[in-house]
Amino acid sequence: MTPITLIALLIGVPAFLLLTYVFIHGSAGLRHYILTRVGLTLPMVFILATLVFFVMRVLPGDPVSSALGPKGTPEMLARIRTQLGLNDPLIVQYSRFLGDMVTLHFGNSLMGGHRPIVDEMSERFPATLELVIPASIFALVIGIWGGTLAASRRKRATDYALRIYSVIIYSLPIFWLGLMLQLLFGVQLNILPISGRIDPVIGTTIKHITNLYAVDALITGNWPAFGSVAQHLVLPTITLGLILSGVFVRMTRINVIETLQADYIAAARARGIREHVLVFGHALKNAMIPVITLIGLQVAILLAGAVLTETVFSWPGMGSYLVERISSRDYTAVQSVITVFALLVALISLAVDVVYSLVDPRVRY
Amino acid sequence: MTETQELPPEVAAEAPTWEAELQRVGFIRRIFMARRWYGADWWFVTISAVMVLGFIIVAMFPGLFAPHSPDDLVGPRFLAPGAHPDLPALILPSDSPDNELIDLAVPSDQPRPIVAVVQGVPTSGALNEQAQVIDNQIKNEPGGLRLRPRIERYATLEEALQAVVNGKATAAVVQSLEFEAISAQFPTLREGASITGERSTAGGFFLGTNDIGQDVLSRLLWGTRIALIIGFSSSLVALFLGVPLGLFAGFAGGSLDRSLSLVMDSLYAFPGLILAIAITAVLGPSMLNIIVAIAVLYIPTYYRIVRGQTLSVKEEVYVEAAKSIGARNLEILQKYIFPNVIPSVAIIFSVNVADAILTGAGLSFLGLGLPPTIADWGIDLARGQRFIQTAWWMITFPGLAIMLVVLAFSMMGEGLTEIFNPKLRER
Numbered sequence: 001m002t003p004i005t006l007i008a009l010l011i012g013v014p015a016f017l018l019l020t021y022v023f024i025h026g027s028a029g030l031r032h033y034i035l036t037r038v039g040l041t042l043p044m045v046f047i048l049a050t051l052v053f054f055v056m057r058v059l060p061g062d063p064v065s066s067a068l069g070p071k072g073t074p075e076m077l078a079r080i081r082t083q084l085g086l087n088d089p090l091i092v093q094y095s096r097f098l099g100d101m102v103t104l105h106f107g108n109s110l111m112g113g114h115r116p117i118v119d120e121m122s123e124r125f126p127a128t129l130e131l132v133i134p135a136s137i138f139a140l141v142i143g144i145w146g147g148t149l150a151a152s153r154r155k156r157a158t159d160y161a162l163r164i165y166s167v168i169i170y171s172l173p174i175f176w177l178g179l180m181l182q183l184l185f186g187v188q189l190n191i192l193p194i195s196g197r198i199d200p201v202i203g204t205t206i207k208h209i210t211n212l213y214a215v216d217a218l219i220t221g222n223w224p225a226f227g228s229v230a231q232h233l234v235l236p237t238i239t240l241g242l243i244l245s246g247v248f249v250r251m252t253r254i255n256v257i258e259t260l261q262a263d264y265i266a267a268a269r270a271r272g273i274r275e276h277v278l279v280f281g282h283a284l285k286n287a288m289i290p291v292i293t294l295i296g297l298q299v300a301i302l303l304a305g306a307v308l309t310e311t312v313f314s315w316p317g318m319g320s321y322l323v324e325r326i327s328s329r330d331y332t333a334v335q336s337v338i339t340v341f342a343l344l345v346a347l348i349s350l351a352v353d354v355v356y357s358l359v360d361p362r363v364r365y
Numbered sequence: 366m367t368e369t370q371e372l373p374p375e376v377a378a379e380a381p382t383w384e385a386e387l388q389r390v391g392f393i394r395r396i397f398m399a400r401r402w403y404g405a406d407w408w409f410v411t412i413s414a415v416m417v418l419g420f421i422i423v424a425m426f427p428g429l430f431a432p433h434s435p436d437d438l439v440g441p442r443f444l445a446p447g448a449h450p451d452l453p454a455l456i457l458p459s460d461s462p463d464n465e466l467i468d469l470a471v472p473s474d475q476p477r478p479i480v481a482v483v484q485g486v487p488t489s490g491a492l493n494e495q496a497q498v499i500d501n502q503i504k505n506e507p508g509g510l511r512l513r514p515r516i517e518r519y520a521t522l523e524e525a526l527q528a529v530v531n532g533k534a535t536a537a538v539v540q541s542l543e544f545e546a547i548s549a550q551f552p553t554l555r556e557g558a559s560i561t562g563e564r565s566t567a568g569g570f571f572l573g574t575n576d577i578g579q580d581v582l583s584r585l586l587w588g589t590r591i592a593l594i595i596g597f598s599s600s601l602v603a604l605f606l607g608v609p610l611g612l613f614a615g616f617a618g619g620s621l622d623r624s625l626s627l628v629m630d631s632l633y634a635f636p637g638l639i640l641a642i643a644i645t646a647v648l649g650p651s652m653l654n655i656i657v658a659i660a661v662l663y664i665p666t667y668y669r670i671v672r673g674q675t676l677s678v679k680e681e682v683y684v685e686a687a688k689s690i691g692a693r694n695l696e697i698l699q700k701y702i703f704p705n706v707i708p709s710v711a712i713i714f715s716v717n718v719a720d721a722i723l724t725g726a727g728l729s730f731l732g733l734g735l736p737p738t739i740a741d742w743g744i745d746l747a748r749g750q751r752f753i754q755t756a757w758w759m760i761t762f763p764g765l766a767i768m769l770v771v772l773a774f775s776m777m778g779e780g781l782t783e784i785f786n787p788k789l790r791e792r
Binding site: 040044047048052055056155160163167168170171172173174175176179180182183186187194297299300301303304307308311312322323326327334338341342345346349 | 405627639647723749761779
């Protein structure tokens with residue numbers, strides 16, 4: 001079992017169970033809604049994947065000659081092109097591509113070695129997950145706390161300070177933030193590593209089970225490896241997390257403010273409930289529903305941020321994979337990565353909508 | 366005297382005083398008076414508007430502010446900000462009309478100029494070589510000028526400089542940093558050009574130089590132009606496509622609206638940068654292509670907002686009234702719906718320019734946006750990353766510039782949103 005199937009199962013099975021549960025127990029309207037959403041999501045991914053396929057074929061430059069380099073003879077070139085099926089008619093290539101996408105096999109890389117894309121992705125995808133998950137948690141903690149604080153001190157110094165914080169964070173180019181952190185902690189103070197996922201020497205001792213290095217090190221009890229992974233994670237996590245936190249502060253603030261203006265808050269205040277309990281207990285709980293949906297929609301920012309963060313920190317994830325393969329014209333890899341990204345975005349927004357309809361009893365379809 | 370006094374007393378008591386005040390002042394004064402009820406948001410908008418104006422001026426006339434050309438190799442490599450390059454420089458009396466080595470050339474019948482150097486440093490060799498080169502260039506020209514300086518060696522730096530002060534030597538050639546360290550002792554001397562001529566040694570470089578000796582500050586200022594061109598033109602293209610589409614879809618409704626919204630939503634949900642990467646990868650690196658790629662990303666932003674507003678305005682009573690007296694659809698769109706959409710479009714535009722600048726910088730940082738020779742902030746950052754261990758200034762300043770420009774535009778949008786958004790306003 002490849003790591004990517006493991007991850008797909010870990011995410012996919014609970015999601016499927018949840019969807020089935022909602023489908024069976026939900027109202028007729030909800031059922032209809034879920035069907036429409038699924039019906040819309042799949043064509044969206046299909047359209048995007050098809051676009052990418054044809055667009056990559058129009059690209060000038062040839063993957064085989066760029067992989068062979070100047071040493072490739074025309075005969076070699078022709079032989080490899082035939083082997084890879086690049087000389088087949090476009091329609092044959094397209095149907096093969098669709099088959100590869102549906103079976104989640106993704107075809108073989110056009111680069112030297114011609115490894116299956118699935119194998120390459122099962123190394124790259126966990127790396128991106130390992131970066132994105134802690135970064136999101138970091139951003140959520142700062143965002144929800146900061147946004148609630150700003151809302152409760154509306155139009156006072158704290159509020160303005162936090163609003164300026166979120167505007168400044170929004171204005172920071174993520175790659176520059178990464179570079180500055182590298183400069184401060186990696187070069188000037190020299191306390192944290194600035195590139196890669198793990199120390200190359202310690203990296204040889206790790207057992208590749210899920211390819212989430214932190215998890216692998218934990219399962220096997222490999223403490224030096226875990227320490228090294230944690231050290232390498234600090235700077236990329238802070239970079240990506242800080243950028244996301246700005247948006248979260250802003251969204252939480254607006255929603256808590258709106259909730260604080262509701263009548264039941266005024267009623268609770270009239271009953272003498274302390275302001276702190278009022279804000280963090282009563283208002284935040286209800287404001288969280290729209291916040292969670294909005295946060296779900298930030299997947300786009302998260303993925304775009306991940307591409308830049310991975311490039312800055314030489315993090316071998318999906319984003320840096322995409323950038324590398326675009327420059328070497330590896331069609332198969334590029335279209336696979338973009339399809340996977342599209343699938344992720346579509347699935348997460350679907351999941352968020354379904355969860356929203358479950359959590360908020362006012363939403364009826 | 367004032368209007369309030371002319372009003373009947375019962376009306377005057379009801380009208381808030383600020384409304385009466387507002388009627389008497391002009392537009393500019395109104396903007397100033399707005400400080401009272403918009404508080405910090407007023408300051409957000411004002412400060413950012415001033416910043417935006419400043420950036421626009423720099424972008425229009427970068428040549429006026431930049432000390433050097435962005436592409437010229439004007440200094441030594443990796444010179445730290447403010448540090449002066451350490452080059453063999455010509456030291457002259459303050460009142461001397463000369464500045465460069467070639468100025469020391471004299472007609473062949475006059476005595477050769479005496480140049481003082483310090484013993485045991487390689488300066489004299491460099492001086493001899495350079496003088497030879499210049500001499501070969503000028504000896505065949507009319508005028509009979511020759512440059513054959515007589516080099517006199519002194520034991521210490523002070524003695525060499527003293528010789529110039531006393532008039533024993535026409536000039537001295539010493540390392541510029543050494544001279545700057547003790548220049549206070551010799552108030553009658555000044556530093557001229559370096560003997561190699563092309564590099565200016567006086568003044569230094571405010572933000573340092575990069576890995577091939579270009580001035581970081583000049584590249585920064587010229588980069589403003591690129592950033593603003595990308596930001597403005599891609600947002601404008603997106604606006605001109607997104608707003609009509611949104612108006613049309615929102616007004617027409619039906620299956621056209623639904624299918625257009627589906628396309629726009631999928632475009633909107635997909636990570637913008639990744640889409641832009643794909644588009645620029647196809648179109649190839651150029652300014653126009655980067656603008657097209659970014660514009661495509663932001664069409665849905667305008668579309669969604671305008672469509673939503675159109676949908677809600679369409680149901681207003683005054684639109685219905687207009688319809689009942691026989692206004693045509695185009696007229697309704699133009700006179701009743703479009704004006705309602707303008708404020709939110711203005712806010713999005715401001716934020717959009719900021720976003721487009723960020724995306725453009727991201728693209729060129731990845732090496733996908735612009736040709737690598739252009740003075741662009743993203744390209745400079747990507748270049749500086751390779752020298753992070755040695756040259757902190759190469760990555761610090763371009764990023765700071767991006768941040769400030771984006772900050773100015775997004776702060777303006779933020780302030781305007783808070784002012785215009787009635788949902789968030791108290792009362």
